[in-house]
Amino acid sequence: MNAVGYAAIALQVGAVVVGAPLLTGLMRQTRARLEGRAGAGVVQPWRDTRKLLRKEPISPVGTGPAFRWAPLLLVATALVLAVLVPLVSTDTPVRGRADLIVVVALLALGTLALALAGLDTGTAFGGMGASREMTIAALVEPTILMAVFALSIPAGSTNLPVIVAGAADQPARLTSPAGLLAIAALAVAVLAESGRLPVDNPSTHLELTMVHEAMVLEYAGPDLALVEFGAQLRLAVLLGLLASLFAPWGIATSGSLVAVLLALLLVVLKVAVLGMALAAAEVFWAKLRLFRVPELLAGSFLLALLAVTASYFLGGE
Amino acid sequence: MSVIPAALATATGLGVAGAVAGLVLPQRGRGVVVGVVAAGVGVAGGTAGVAALGGSRWSAQVSGLLPLAGAYVEVDALSGLFMAVAGAVVAAVAVYGVGYVAGHGSHGAYGLGSRGAQAVLPLFALSLLLVPTAASVTTFLMLWEVMALTSLLLVLAEHRARPAVREAALWYAVMTHLGLVLLLVGFMVYAAQAGGETFTALRDGRAGMSPTVRGLVFVLTAMAFTSKAGLVPLHAWLPRAHPEAPSAVSALMSAAMVNLGIYGLLRVGFDLLGGGPAWWWLLVMAMGGLSAVYGILQAAMASDLKRLLAYSTSENMGLVVLGAGAAGLFAHAGNEELAGLALAAALLHVVNHSAFKALLFGAAGSVLRATGERNLDLLGGLRARMPVTAGLFAVGALGAVALPPGNGFISEWLLLQSMIHGLAVPGVTTASVLPLAVAVIALSAGLAAAVFVKALGVGFFARSRGAEAAAAKESPLLMRVGMGLLAALCAALALVPGLLGDGLERAVAAVGFSGTRPVSGGGLRVRLEEVSATLSPLWVVAALAVALGAVMATVQWAARRRQRRTQARLWDCGGGVPTPRMAYTATSFAEPLQRVFDDVLAPEQDVDVTPVRESAYLVERVRFRNRVPDRIEHRLYRPVLDVLAAAGQSARRLAGGSVHVYLGYGFFGLVTLLVVLVVGW
Numbered sequence: 001m002n003a004v005g006y007a008a009i010a011l012q013v014g015a016v017v018v019g020a021p022l023l024t025g026l027m028r029q030t031r032a033r034l035e036g037r038a039g040a041g042v043v044q045p046w047r048d049t050r051k052l053l054r055k056e057p058i059s060p061v062g063t064g065p066a067f068r069w070a071p072l073l074l075v076a077t078a079l080v081l082a083v084l085v086p087l088v089s090t091d092t093p094v095r096g097r098a099d100l101i102v103v104v105a106l107l108a109l110g111t112l113a114l115a116l117a118g119l120d121t122g123t124a125f126g127g128m129g130a131s132r133e134m135t136i137a138a139l140v141e142p143t144i145l146m147a148v149f150a151l152s153i154p155a156g157s158t159n160l161p162v163i164v165a166g167a168a169d170q171p172a173r174l175t176s177p178a179g180l181l182a183i184a185a186l187a188v189a190v191l192a193e194s195g196r197l198p199v200d201n202p203s204t205h206l207e208l209t210m211v212h213e214a215m216v217l218e219y220a221g222p223d224l225a226l227v228e229f230g231a232q233l234r235l236a237v238l239l240g241l242l243a244s245l246f247a248p249w250g251i252a253t254s255g256s257l258v259a260v261l262l263a264l265l266l267v268v269l270k271v272a273v274l275g276m277a278l279a280a281a282e283v284f285w286a287k288l289r290l291f292r293v294p295e296l297l298a299g300s301f302l303l304a305l306l307a308v309t310a311s312y313f314l315g316g317e
Numbered sequence: 318m319s320v321i322p323a324a325l326a327t328a329t330g331l332g333v334a335g336a337v338a339g340l341v342l343p344q345r346g347r348g349v350v351v352g353v354v355a356a357g358v359g360v361a362g363g364t365a366g367v368a369a370l371g372g373s374r375w376s377a378q379v380s381g382l383l384p385l386a387g388a389y390v391e392v393d394a395l396s397g398l399f400m401a402v403a404g405a406v407v408a409a410v411a412v413y414g415v416g417y418v419a420g421h422g423s424h425g426a427y428g429l430g431s432r433g434a435q436a437v438l439p440l441f442a443l444s445l446l447l448v449p450t451a452a453s454v455t456t457f458l459m460l461w462e463v464m465a466l467t468s469l470l471l472v473l474a475e476h477r478a479r480p481a482v483r484e485a486a487l488w489y490a491v492m493t494h495l496g497l498v499l500l501l502v503g504f505m506v507y508a509a510q511a512g513g514e515t516f517t518a519l520r521d522g523r524a525g526m527s528p529t530v531r532g533l534v535f536v537l538t539a540m541a542f543t544s545k546a547g548l549v550p551l552h553a554w555l556p557r558a559h560p561e562a563p564s565a566v567s568a569l570m571s572a573a574m575v576n577l578g579i580y581g582l583l584r585v586g587f588d589l590l591g592g593g594p595a596w597w598w599l600l601v602m603a604m605g606g607l608s609a610v611y612g613i614l615q616a617a618m619a620s621d622l623k624r625l626l627a628y629s630t631s632e633n634m635g636l637v638v639l640g641a642g643a644a645g646l647f648a649h650a651g652n653e654e655l656a657g658l659a660l661a662a663a664l665l666h667v668v669n670h671s672a673f674k675a676l677l678f679g680a681a682g683s684v685l686r687a688t689g690e691r692n693l694d695l696l697g698g699l700r701a702r703m704p705v706t707a708g709l710f711a712v713g714a715l716g717a718v719a720l721p722p723g724n725g726f727i728s729e730w731l732l733l734q735s736m737i738h739g740l741a742v743p744g745v746t747t748a749s750v751l752p753l754a755v756a757v758i759a760l761s762a763g764l765a766a767a768v769f770v771k772a773l774g775v776g777f778f779a780r781s782r783g784a785e786a787a788a789a790k791e792s793p794l795l796m797r798v799g800m801g802l803l804a805a806l807c808a809a810l811a812l813v814p815g816l817l818g819d820g821l822e823r824a825v826a827a828v829g830f831s832g833t834r835p836v837s838g839g840g841l842r843v844r845l846e847e848v849s850a851t852l853s854p855l856w857v858v859a860a861l862a863v864a865l866g867a868v869m870a871t872v873q874w875a876a877r878r879r880q881r882r883t884q885a886r887l888w889d890c891g892g893g894v895p896t897p898r899m900a901y902t903a904t905s906f907a908e909p910l911q912r913v914f915d916d917v918l919a920p921e922q923d924v925d926v927t928p929v930r931e932s933a934y935l936v937e938r939v940r941f942r943n944r945v946p947d948r949i950e951h952r953l954y955r956p957v958l959d960v961l962a963a964a965g966q967s968a969r970r971l972a973g974g975s976v977h978v979y980l981g982y983g984f985f986g987l988v989t990l991l992v993v994l995v996v997g998w
Contacts, residue, residue, distance in 0.1 A: 040625040057882040062407075064700050072872075076864035083860065096851050101730055102721065112766055119774025119901065122697070124888055127901020129877055130774060134767035135909040141763030142756045149737055149755050158737060158776045160848050218888060222872055294913045301756070309754045312740060 002257045008089035013263050016082040019268060020236035021045035021229065026272060027279035034283045045232065049125065052225035060218045063120050070117030071219065071226035077110040078233035087240045088263040089252040090168075098160040100148045103241070104141075107193055110230065111137050118215035125207065129214030132290060135200060136192055136211065139297045143189045146304035150182040153311045160244075168248040179313030181303045188300035190242055194235040196278065198288045198296070198307035200229070206315045209287055236271065239278075243270040320756065321375040321392050324365035328446055331357045337978025340432060351435045352415030352795075355442045356408045359478040362446030362609040363404020369397025370820030376452060383455055389515050391452035393590070394574060394823035398664060399580045401820070402671045403445040405806060410572075411442065413679050414565040416792060417686060428475030429563040441467035441566075445573045449580055454504045454514040461500070461577075465493040468574060472558050473567040485557035492554040496541040503537030506530060507589075519589045531590055535597050538585045546578030546634040547627075548608040553950045555631055556615070560623035560691065564682020567623060571630045572675035576667050579637055583660075586641075587828040592648050595746055602642030602750065608635030611917075611949065613764040617771070617910050618918060619946040620693045620903035622681045622874025625772055626674065629717060632761055633670040637663045639754055640732050643739060646750070648830065649950040650742045657830035659735040661821050666728035668817065669810055673716030676803035680710035683792040683800070684776070688785040693772065693903035698781030702789040705797050707777040712804045714769040716811065719762045722858045724811035731835055733758055734850050765912070771906045812855055848898075904943060911945065920945045 006062060025042040032039030060068060084098040084106075118130035148158060154173050155163040167173050174183075192199040200211040207214065216227045244251060250266035252259035288296060334352035343351055369375070369392045376391035392400070418430035428434065444464035451457035452802035469490050477481040508514040510530055513524020523531065538912070544551035555575075559567045606646030610739070612631030619625040683706040684699060685691055691850045698708040715723035736758070739751045781787035791797075809816065818836045835842060889895050911920055923942040929935045970984075 050875075054877060056880045057876075059882055060883045060887045061884050062887070064778065066700075066774075066778055072865055072868050073861075075868045076861050079864040079867065080857075080860045097853065097856055099730075099850060099852055101733055102852060102857065105720050105726060105730075106764060111771055112718065112720065115770045116778065119770070120700075120778040121780030121887060122900040123895050123899060124899045124901060125888075127775075127779075127906060130770065131901060131906040131909055134770050134906075135913065138760070138763035138767045138910070139913070140760040141766075145733070145759035146752065146756055149752060152737055153740060158734065170739075187414050221883075222876060224871065226868070276368075290909065291912055305752055305898065306754070309748070314749045 002093060004257050004260060005089065005092040007140045007257065008252065008302070009083055009092050009094065011260065012088045013079070015264060015268060016087070016233060016236050016240070017079075020232040023236050023239070023271060023275050024232045026274045028121045030276045030279040031283055034280060038266060045228070049229055052228075053222050055221035057222050058220050060121055062122060063117075063218070066113075066116045066120040067218070068223075069231060070113040070120075071223045073113040074110045074230035075226050075233065077106045077113075078230050078237060081106055081237045082233065084159055084160070085237055085241050085244065086161045086164050086251065087244055089260050090165040092161070095161040096159070100152065100158045100160050100163070101145070102159065104144050104148065106257070107234065107238075108137060108141070108235065111193075112214055114212075114227070121218045121219065125214045125217045128207070129211055132211045133215055136276045136297075137293055138191045138294060140189050143185055143297055143301045143304050144193070146301060146308060147182050147186040147189060150178055150185075150304060150307035150311055151182060153178070153308065155169050164244050164248050164251060165253050166243065168253060169249055171249075174246055176311070177248075177314060180305045181310060183242075185300045185304035185307060186245070187242065187289035188296060188303075190238045191278075192293070193298060194238050195231065196235070197282045197285045199293055201287045204287070209290075211290070235275075239268060239271045239274045243267060243274060267281070320368040321365045321373055322377065322900030324361045324368065325392075325447075325450065327389075328358045328361035328365070328443060331355075331361060331638065332439045332443030335442075336436045339434075339436030339439065344702040347432070347435050348415050348418040348430055351413050351438060352418075354551045355411035355414070355439045358439055358442045358446065359404045359407030359409075359411055361404075363401050363408060363444075365392065366397045366400030366402070366404050367820075370401055370823060371392055371397075372819075372823060383459060386453060386455040386514060388456045388459075389453035390450045390456065391516065392450050392734070393827045394820065395580070395583065396449035398668070398820060398824040399449040399576055400446055402576060402668055403449075406569065406572045406671055406803075407442045407445060409799050409802040410554065410565050410568045410675060410679070410801065411799075413568070413682075413796050414438070416797070417563070417565050417682060419793055419795070421600070428478065429471075429565060431474065434471060434474040434563070437467045437470045438566075441471055441569065445569065445577070448577050452516045454516075454519075455507055458497070458500060458504065460611070462497060464574065464577070465497065468562075468570055469493065472562040472570075474563050474566065475561070481557075485554075485561040489554040489558040492544060492551065493890045496544045499537050499541040499544075501542065502533050506537070507534045511532075514583075516589060520591070523589065523591055528594070531593060532597065535586060535590055535593055536600070539582055539597075539601060542578045542581035542585070543604055543638065544578070545581070546575045546638065547612075547631045548578075548604050548634055548638060549611050549631065550604075550607075550949050550953050552608065552612070552631050553947070553954055556619075556624050556627045556947065559627035559630065559678075560621060564623070564678055564685055567627075567682070568675040568678035571627065571678055572671040575630060575634055576671060579634065579641065579663075579667055579746065582638070583828060586645065587648075587660075589640075590773045591829070592645060595646060595649050598645030598649065599641045599746070599750065601645065602639055602754065605638030605640075605642055606754060607636045608632065609637075609639060609757050609761040610764075613761045613768060614910075614918060614946060616768045616913055617764055617946070618907050618920070620907070622684065622691045622693055622696070622772060622776060623678070624678050624691075625693075625768065629677075629765070629768065630670075630674055631667065632765065633674070633717075636729070636732065636758060636761065637661075637666050637670070639757065643736060643751070643754065644830070646747065647739060647742055647972060650744060650747070652742050653830050655735065655739055655742060657825045658731070658835055659739070660828060660830060661825050661835050662728055662731035662735050664821060665731060665814070665817065665825055666725075669716060669724045669807075671729045672745060672803060672806045672810055673713045676709060676713035676800055676807060677717065679796070679800040679803060680706050680713060683796055684789070686792060686796075687789040688783075689784060690785045693776045695783035696776045696781070696786045696898065697779045697783075697897065698786055699777045699789055702781075702786070703791045705791060706800070707773075709797070709800045709804050710777060711773055712807055712978060714773050718766045718768065720810055720852060722861065724807050724814075725852060727811065727814050727836075727852070729758060729762060730852055734835075738850075742749075762782075767907075767910060771903055773925050775901065775903045775906055779900050782897045782900065785991075814854065827915070839897065917948070918945050919948050 115130040118126035380387040382388040424885035616628035644659035720723040925940040
């Protein structure tokens with residue numbers, strides 16, 4: 001079991017690291033095709049990363065360790081998440097550590113590191129991005145934890161593999177009102193956490209609308225490569241988490257290598273489909289005004305609260 | 318067994334000696350002697366606390382010490398926990414204080430270094446350690462009042478420099494004494510009903526009391542204790558007094574004194590009254606939840622660094638009380654294990670909060686001493702000028718934002734776990750309250766992240782926005798050592814919370830709950846029926862470190878050849894070099910949050926545009942003023958104060974100045990009293 005467990009983790013991390021830029025490339029390509037453009041191809045993010053990594057590292061004058069270390073910390077938190085979140089197997093050596101609250105906290109740690117880096121530049125853009133990002137992050141937190149709460153009620157634990165394995169065992173949990181409401185709430189939270197439309201537009205550079213991009217405007221070269229890679233990793237892990245939580249079919253719950261390989265294939269498919277669906281939806285969405293975002297998040301919080309209440313009151317039947 | 322009395326006697330002796338030394342010694346050397354003695358008080362008291370946490374108990378009775386009643390002291394594990402926390406904070410802050418008062422010409426050093434303040438400081442430190450030992454109403458109130466008075470005198474230390482200090486001290490004096498009155502009444506009723514004033518008698522007497530009286534006693538004492546802990550709505554003194562006190566005193570107040578409010582609440586609510594009906598705890602939880610969200614929202618709006626920290630204290634005490642209330646609720650429902658878990662989480666948060674808040678106030682004091690400025694809008698760029706202070710502030714902030722690998726995360730994780738698993742307690746009450754509690758904890762954690770990103774990023778990073786900040790110098794060695802001790806404590810609590818395991822367990826057991834030993838060895842483990850959860854902070858840190866190393870190695874490898882990092886100009890949009898004035902300030906950072914919570918905060922904004930005389934379209938000057946008043950204070954206190962003032966004004970007519978009239982009042986008063994007595998009997 002142990003060897004397979006370690007293999008599962010290695011495969012999972014490898015897939016996330018290799019696949020995250022490809023996922024972003026796939027989403028951009030989908031979007032381009034839907035908009036009638038040719039698109040740069042699925043591998044373009046990897047080409048960008050390679051190019052940026054080979055450039056000379058540059059720090060703006062007056063910035064300090066926070067600016068230098070934030071991209072590293074961002075990628076490091078995302079990598080730890082890629083290890084913790086059960087994407088291909090629930091029976092891994094880290095299954096006892098994969099607490100959902102820890103996962104949420106690690107996501108927030110990455111956000112916070114970048115926000116500090118944005119402020120460290122001492123420019124208006126950096127501060128603006130940091131301020132907006134932290135506002136959104138503060139408002140997403142209750143939604144996410146409430147969804148965590150809703151998910152942990154039927155499983156009796158906040159441990160991710162336990163939740164996922166439980167849902168794979170009893171698919172009825174997912175189609176219950178509580179499950180559906182939690183899906184909806186968590187999906188909105190994931191959009192906000194990964195900085196996608198309608199909360200943030202990753203391809204804008206207009207100061208009125210920038211959130212994440214404003215924060216990282218001063219980055220160049222290898223640092224920029226890390227920032228982009230970190231964002232891609234986070235998106236991939238979050239979509240994978242959604243897939244594992246709400247469509248856990250096929251995830252390996254036992255220690256067989258074949259099951260793990262099959263699960264890997266399935267999760268790649270699921271995430272690709274999710275990513276393409278998101279990209280397709282984004283074609284039709286406009287970015288919300290910054291001050292309308294709290295309304296969206298409050299709505300999603302309400303869904304999560306309903307999910308908790310529903311799972312409590314309907315759970316006994 | 319004899320450690321506790323010996324340590325307590327040492328602490329008392331040192332405290333009194335320190336007070337005398339502060340009075341008689343000349344300016345030169347006063348700070349050092351008093352600091353060393355106060356550190357001794359902290360170490361001795363902390364030792365007693367640790368011994369009590371280790372399982373020793375001690376009680377004594379000194380008949381002659383207080384008139385009529387005599388003094389009773391008793392130390393159990395619950396007292397021990399609060400004594401150990403206070404002792405550690407006192408010892409570190411005392412070291413810090415020596416550096417703080419050393420050297421002339423530094424901002425604010427003279428206030429705390431004065432004869433009076435130095436004489437009072439050891440007594441305040443001593444009172445912080447002795448309050449949890451009290452085992453009778455008289456002893457408790459006596460020590461409580463000594464603590465209130467000494468802290469009041471210390472708040473006033475810098476009254477010559479700023480008029481705001483006097484106003485803050487007035488608020489503090491009034492509110493702490495109103496609290497004392499509430500405590501007096503509450504304990505009076507309790508002692509009269511129980512037929513004795515020692516805690517043992519109170520414990521024995523609770524069985525014979527009617528639920529109404531018990532409820533009355535609880536509400537009265539809980540109001541006083543939550544006011545001391547800085548909970549909304551009786552918090553108004555805290556955001557005034559904590560910022561205006563010298564920073565060493567702020568650290569003591571915020572990290573040790575407010576804890577004693579929690580101690581009182583636990584001691585009276587759980588130990589003496591033995592728990593109570595659900596409404597007690599719902600009330601407590603409501604106050605805790607309100608304080609948590611409101612406190613952190615106000616902190617998010619504050620641009621005064623120390624005011625921000627003070628409101629954050631209010632938030633954290635709110636979280637603690639939320640946990641304590643949940644414990645009461647679970648205990649009422651009969652689930653002692655869960656109650657023990659919630660209480661352990663609350664107590665752990667007390668410990669963690671004390672460690673990081675003392676550190677944060679210390680760092681704020683370091684900034685204040687170097688620049689004379691607490692306004693974040695005018696700070697900035699301190700990272701380069703004061704690297705050690707900035708680094709230590711970052712350590713404290715990491716604890717405060719409740720994210721791994723900070724120490725605050727550990728206790729908030731445990732708190733969340735106790736709430737999430739609390740649904741095991743059947744009933745609609747828990748089912749509707751606990752989700753809200755989780756939401757409150759989550760929202761306050763999210764806002765705390767924004768608050769401390771603001772404090773660290775705007776205050777310490779970027780470039781200096783004021784002349785004072787640009788000329789700041791790093792603080793003296795002893796201040797850094799004091800803060801370093803606290804930072805080490807934070808790190809220890811964050812990485813190996815298991816060290817506290819047994820003590821925490823005994824403290825929970827002292828209140829009467831069976832514990833589940835949630836904290837032990839290398840991590841945290843929640844084990845209840847059907848549920849389990851684990852967290853090992855060391856693993857998270859190790860994983861992050863490994864990942865960081867891997868990323869760095871990969872980047873190095875991918876770069877092919879080693880390249881020197883070069884510096885380049887900031888991106889200026891083609892508009893010339895950005896000046897520090899263009900950077901985001903604390904006010905602008907908080908603006909989106911202010912807009913989002915517009916309805917709650919009701920900010921006051923004032924835009925004043927002056928056009929030039931020739932044309933209404935050419936603007937000569939724009940003045941913008943933005944103020945976020947404490948709305949609860951505004952709505953709740955202002956009317957009461959107005960009514961009191963009006964009553965005072967109208968009562969002036971009675972005082973005409975004629976002695977005859979006053980004698981007449983005396984006569985009529987006496988006659989009325991006699992009539993009432995005659996008729997009444």
